[in-house]
Amino acid sequence: MTLTHMMKNKKHVAAVGVGIILVVLILSKTIGTAQADKNDATITAPTTQTVELLDLTTLRGAEQTIATTGEVESLEQVELRSEVFGKISYVGVPLGAEVYPGQTIASLSNGDLAAQRAQAEADVERAIVTKEQFQAQYDAGVANHEKIRISAENAVASALAALDTAKNNVRQNESNTNSEIVREAYEDMIPTLQGANAAIGSILQTSDNLLGVDSNLANQSFKDLLSILDITRKSQAELSYKQTKQALQTSRATMDVLSDIPDTAVIDATLPLGSITQTILDAQRASIHAGSTSINATQTNVNTAKQAIATAKKSLSQFQIAYEKAQRDYIDSQAQATADIQASAAQIQQLEANIRSQETQITRARATVRGINASIGKTIVRSPIRGTVAVLPAKAGEIAQTGALIASIVNTNGMQIKTYVDSESLAGIHVGNVAYNNDTPIGTITHVAPSIDPATKKVEVLVALNEAGRSRFVIGQFADIDLVQSLKPVEDTAESLLIPLTAVRIEPTKRTVFVLNEDMVVEERDVVINRIVGDKIEVTAGLEELDAILLSTRGVELGEVVTIAQ
Template sequence: MSLLLVAVVAVAAVGSRLAVQNSGGSSDSAKRVNLIAVKDYGKSGSFVFGDGSVESLEQAELRSQISAQVSKINVSVGDKVSKDQALVNFQNADFLAQLGQVQAGLDAQESRLAEMRKGVRAEDLNITKTELDKANQGLGNIYSNTPNLLSDAYSKSEDAVRKQLDQFFTNDEELNPQLTFLVSDAQTKIDVETGRLGASAELNKWRVELSAVTSTSTQSDFDKLITNSKAHVAFIKSFLDRTSDAIRYETGLSQTAVDGFRLTLGVAKGEANGAATSISAQEQAISAQKLVIQGIKNQLQLKEAGYTSDQIASQEALVQQSLESVNALRAQVAKTVIRSPIDGVVAAIPARVGELSSPGQLVVSVVNKDWLKVKSFVSASDVSLVEEGADAVIGDNIAGKVNRVAPSIDPGTKKVQVDVIVSDPKTSNLVVGQNVAVKIAAKQIAGSGASFLLPLQAVKISSDGAFVYLVENGMLSERPVQLGAVNGEFVEVKSGISADMSIVSPVYELKTGEKVSVNQ
């Protein structure tokens, strides 16, 4: 027997159990068999079968570029969206405030440059002096709000440590605070309990510093108080982060208790973050106003002294520097709005209003349903019958064409990926992510001139050769055939059958001359 017939026999033996099921009852009754039309297995009529999922050829997974809280979601899953449409907004009040301040600085610098180029007049000097007075007054107003702002930041930080985390510790305000739950990592336990002691010390020191503020406190005093307040909050935030590790290493708590601790710690972190943000915003507001004042002073000095070409060039450099700061903040503000880069449909919105989004976190997905493909997989033994450009049928009757055949086997599925483009996505009713079956027109076998590619299970192999079964007068009769190459689950038949025949498939456990009944 040839090597080819041995291979066919090996594959055919797999279906013996199916043949027993087809045989029906006892040997005295007619076995029930199935017929297939040979015409359906001509070289142009055979298929390769696969399965896969629907994907969009154009889709976008939009991720956050900043750490900010989601303030508004403008769309729902399934909504049609246009390119550049705003989908999700993050809180941006701080960015806008900073942008306004820096923009004001730029306007002042540009105004100065224009005046320098025009030359100086007496009335210009008086106007500049008035601007300087107003700018100094503005700085004083900002500083006057500092005690209230820092007191609010202190209250938030104190609430985070002494109220929200009260259930985490015993002996909270004593020299030996203890966690109320067991922690498997000893160093984490030591760090957290030491951190709780330190947090109280920071709060106590902060309170003393705030109480020292008087009506005679100078701007320099406030600058030092802001710097110290930032350090206090930084310590408390570090302590809260380390407390998160303690929850991660806890032992003995129920899941409900763990969830409760995490929720409470999240509230505490939110308060500490809020305190840090408000202090930072105040510091930036002061810095921005000081830049404005310095700019006006420089302007006044230049006007009083007259302007040289070098001075004008220096002012141009300041304008450029301010412009770069404005553009950087505008870029940050732009990142607070997630816009669709394509026309399409909203596929998913993992984000939720009020949640804190981190850089790189998925916020919303958009797909273009007008361009779909099926990422399908076919048996490695069948891939030789698949070629790019071949017609395909997706599901029952959706037309498609093979766009790409992977050059290697997918390590996950152990099959070969074949991408099929959907010919008319608008009328297909396919949904992105949907699992579908794919039928691909098999390519012709080169060289042999074979007329048919039959399923292996339709061919019987014996020591005398290969043949197929026909049903004649309720009995099985054999028809010898000449076989060619095996291609996956099909075998090339070079001669012995014609397109007008119907043959039995599968043929396992059947014998010539047996009485059979054809399944309808």
């Protein structure tokens, strides 16, 4: 059984240590005397090194803590500052008053803003009314557009029906009634013309027998006596004969020259002289009269036939004119319909643009109202939390600059201490660990910052205060606290202790601590270390069976006999 197993507390260890020292001194003196007698010389006893022991049993029962200082603050604390420049017209709470969320703390004058809001709201209403008017116009325009479309379609359909009718009339007249009338008129005219040709040929023969134009011998006995009273009559008759003959031969303008056929003027200008008796003149005159009568009748028949043809052609021409007009009307109706529909559509598009523009005006007007409301809201300072008015520098009638402090509200039901810990001491500081003040638990750790604060070069730690802490401190106070370090073992069954770095000897191949056996001789025990925490090191294995170890391995050698410091 080693000496370390007999040490239960420091007093016990000290007592045992004194006894052992006395025993060691007596033994040393006896051995020294015997050796002196043997060598016949007196030798002084060697001096032993004094060491300190670390009581692991006490260390296991005690909590490891880190001492630090922090500032007490509210979990909910707000500073209410003026967002605008203006005169403070109202302060609604006194210093120290309890306030609720949304309660008005103070307000600044905002009469001009209220007037602006009224004007802006009126602008919104006007814009809405104008939009409703445009909407009504748009609805009427859509309805009218539909009417225009239907009317245009009907007009085009009517024009198309008229065109179809005119086309059918032309087609029917070209192939049926009127075209037959024209053909019949031409067919009726053919025998009339043939009769006229025969009559003309007959009278030409009679005239030639009288004039002797083609038959020189026909009038040998009296040709010198013809038209003796007016020789020009004979010349005119001969010219008329030749023209009529030419017209008959070419079958052109027959009726136009009928009036030029020789008449009784030549006979009337001839006297019954010589071989021309009155009987011959009368016979010639009768023959010419008969031919003229026949010619006149034929001319009447030809004129009648020409009139019939003209009438038939006119009827057909009227249908063609009606068809052409129907074509123009149809084209015009299409163009008019397209123009009317396009004009109506353009009007609707304009109304739509007016509505969109008015919607934009409404949006802008409402945005103006919201902006003014926001500005008015900035003149009213309200508490966002439930708490106590801790600071109230605002006074009615004073001018508040933008950013000026109006009030500070704190929630005293929730308090915390904000402190900073060196990164070297951060190991074992976890959320949920207890914090002490003068051995009294005053709260638990609620937050450990994941990074170093650039201002303090330390890690921020927040401790939420319990009832004892809240009754012990006030907001704004600086407090000394101890933060418990809880070491998480590597394995669930392993023991983890923080011991001074001096207690562990670290060599390239092993990590050891020193213990004393019953003879006060230094021995070593292998241990497993995890991490260094400040001036301590975490040992996760090797100390389970030990009650005490040397506080420092420096200057101590294995196998050395030592004494325990008092």
